Amino acid sequence: MVDVLTLAAFTALYVGILLxxxxxxxxxxxxxxxxxxxxxxxxPAIIGLSYGSTFISTSAIVGFGGVAAQxxxxxxxxxxxxxxxxxxxxxxxxxxxxxxxxxxxxxVTLPDLLAKRYNSNFLQYGTSVIILASMPLYSSAVLxxxxxxxETTLGIDYTTALLGFxxxxxxxxxxxxxxxxxxxDAFQGGIxxxxxxxxxxxxxxxxxxVTGAHQELTDMASLVPAGLAGQGMTGWTSMxxxxxxxxxxxxxxxxxxxxxxxxxxxxxxxxxxxxxDDRSLNRAIPVGGLFILLCxxxxxxxxxxxxxxxxxxxxxxxxxxxxxxxxxxxxxxxxTAMPDVVVILFMLTLLAAAMSTLSxxxxxxxxxxxxxxxxxxxxxxLMPSSIRxxxxxxxxxxxxxxxxxxxxxxxxxxxAFLMPGSIIARATAMFMGLSxxxxxxxxxxxxxxxxxxxxxxxxxxxxxxxTWFLWTAFVHIKESSVLGISKALFGTDAVLASPWTVVDPLxxxxxxxxxxxxxxxxxxxx
Amino acid sequence: xxxxxxxxxxxxxxDDPQIIVGYALAIGLGLMCLAYGILHWNDGxxxxx
Numbered sequence: 164m165v166d167v168l169t170l171a172a173f174t175a176l177y178v179g180i181l182l183x184x185x186x187x188x189x190x191x192x193x194x195x196x197x198x199x200x201x202x203x204x205x206x207p208a209i210i211g212l213s214y215g216s217t218f219i220s221t222s223a224i225v226g227f228g229g230v231a232a233q234x235x236x237x238x239x240x241x242x243x244x245x246x247x248x249x250x251x252x253x254x255x256x257x258x259x260x261x262x263x264x265x266x267x268x269x270x271v272t273l274p275d276l277l278a279k280r281y282n283s284n285f286l287q288y289g290t291s292v293i294i295l296a297s298m299p300l301y302s303s304a305v306l307x308x309x310x311x312x313x314e315t316t317l318g319i320d321y322t323t324a325l326l327g328f329x330x331x332x333x334x335x336x337x338x339x340x341x342x343x344x345x346x347x348d349a350f351q352g353g354i355x356x357x358x359x360x361x362x363x364x365x366x367x368x369x370x371x372x373v374t375g376a377h378q379e380l381t382d383m384a385s386l387v388p389a390g391l392a393g394q395g396m397t398g399w400t401s402m403x404x405x406x407x408x409x410x411x412x413x414x415x416x417x418x419x420x421x422x423x424x425x426x427x428x429x430x431x432x433x434x435x436x437x438x439x440d441d442r443s444l445n446r447a448i449p450v451g452g453l454f455i456l457l458c459x460x461x462x463x464x465x466x467x468x469x470x471x472x473x474x475x476x477x478x479x480x481x482x483x484x485x486x487x488x489x490x491x492x493x494x495x496x497x498x499t500a501m502p503d504v505v506v507i508l509f510m511l512t513l514l515a516a517a518m519s520t521l522s523x524x525x526x527x528x529x530x531x532x533x534x535x536x537x538x539x540x541x542x543x544x545l546m547p548s549s550i551r552x553x554x555x556x557x558x559x560x561x562x563x564x565x566x567x568x569x570x571x572x573x574x575x576x577x578x579a580f581l582m583p584g585s586i587i588a589r590a591t592a593m594f595m596g597l598s599x600x601x602x603x604x605x606x607x608x609x610x611x612x613x614x615x616x617x618x619x620x621x622x623x624x625x626x627x628x629x630t631w632f633l634w635t636a637f638v639h640i641k642e643s644s645v646l647g648i649s650k651a652l653f654g655t656d657a658v659l660a661s662p663w664t665v666v667d668p669l670x671x672x673x674x675x676x677x678x679x680x681x682x683x684x685x686x687x688x689x
Numbered sequence: 690x691x692x693x694x695x696x697x698x699x700x701x702x703x704d705d706p707q708i709i710v711g712y713a714l715a716i717g718l719g720l721m722c723l724a725y726g727i728l729h730w731n732d733g734x735x736x737x738x
Contacts, residue, residue: 236703239711246718255725259733377702401705441733445726452722460715 185335188343198340211450229489231466351515358512424599529568600672619683627676
């Protein structure tokens with residue numbers, strides 16, 4: 164076990180470097196566009212690392228690494244989709260067009276881009292309200308996850324950990340804006356690279372080489388628990404039987420894990436717009452792709468191989484070591500199998516993964532509140548003249564964005580204290596699902612259509628959001644039973660019977676949103 | 690495929706082709722990102738973007 168004082172000293176050093184980077188960013192942030200897009204001239208390597216480290220949160224390493232320990236190496240297909248969809252399609256198909264259109268229109272956020280592309284204030288307000296309503300769920304989930312990790316690793320009281328974690332992140336987001344967020348992301352991404360490489364090498368060395376370790380895991384197929392084997396699991400180095408319950412579970416994790424909504428998440432979309440030109444995005448692609456390959460590939464491979472280690476050392480498989488709580492497998496393996504220096508590096512890796520995602524979310528919410536709502540509402544003729552602002556050339560004020568960010572950080576902290584336990588995965592899935600259903604179809608139309616239909620966009624936004632909410636509140640049992648709206652109105656947790664109660668809202672809401680978009684386009688043509 | 694799992698020694702200790710293809714694709718796509726960046730290193734500069 165690593166000495167807590169040593170851990171605390173390294174954490175303090177890490178925080179000190181973050182604050183120093185943030186101070187440099189603060190000095191370079193002079194106006195609203197600097198705060199939101201860093202003057203559209205961020206270095207390609209910073210864009211790639213920032214995108215990757217925002218994409219990969221703690222749950223990708225610890226959560227999905229735990230899934231690999233339980234269900235085996237089949238989850239490597241999630242890495243395939245993360246790189247294929249999350250980097251190649253995202254950057255080449257969506258990113259370049261988004262950057263060009265954003266630059267041409269002078270857009271600085273996703274709602275701003277949509278509003279200017281469709282020439283619709285409704286879309287600016289509508290999308291920013293959805294971001295402000297849903298993103299705190301995700302940011303609070305990341306906040307809770309990070310704080311629980313700090314609590315158990317450094318032995319700090321949970322409330323203190325949560326406030327400290329939020330305040331340090333808040334400090335650099337509020338004052339340094341996107342420049343601080345992306346520079347610190349790059350630093351944190353560097354730590355993650357070192358951490359994951361070290362863990363991979365030491366794991367293979369400990370287990371007797373690549374082929375030896377894999378072969379031993381293959382030979383353990385007979386140790387698959389009867390419950391899992393009965394549902395189609397065949398071993399840790401093989402896919403489950405096609406069409407079996409475990410096969411469907413794995414496919415769902417892979418599809419939902421990559422989150423098709425990754426293409427339309429506001430905090431990721433804005434990174435394309437920080438690039439000076441397409442060349443910068445071309446150069447960011449190798450950095451982002453290799454980063455995601457390394458982080459997810461290592462987590463999933465090592466996750467599966469923990470079974471070999473625990474079987475050798477303790478005579479049981481990984482899930483038996485943690486009484487079924489698979490989120491504990493990777494941390495337990497690191498703590499018992501790795502040298503102290505790697506334990507410290509891994510602790511910083513997880514902290515970096517959580518903090519880089521959290522800072523991006525804080526910044527996106529702040530820009531939605533400060534720029535998309537306040538700056539635009541502030542110049543609206545309906546506002547009382549005493550507080551009405553005149554639009555200027557640089558219509559996004561630094562103060563409005565900083566105030567918006569501060570308010571949304573406070574909301575996230577408050578929500579983190581209110582949310583029930585075991586909410587991290589659900590809250591994350593809710594945000595990803597709503598992002599996809601509400602934004603993806605109209606964002607796609609906005610960047611691929613020569614003359615995008617505003618009617619189609621409004622219909623898609625309303626239908627996608629409405630369907631997602633109705634399915635969440637009245638059908639999908641995991642949320643509807645917690646929300647209690649269905650129970651209050653109809654006396655039952657879900658108004659539809661099984662199997663609908665386990666169908667994710669995204670599966671219904673995204674097609675509905677696409678159909679609404681198509682109907683809108685057809686109506687507009689008539 | 691399933692017979693191979695028990696009988697053959699597979700590649701790098703893994704004998705299910707679906708897993709091997711998964712790893713090959715993951716690494717291949719990572720290398721494709723690298724190749725794309727190198728091949729288009731100077732494309733899309735300020736005037737071309």
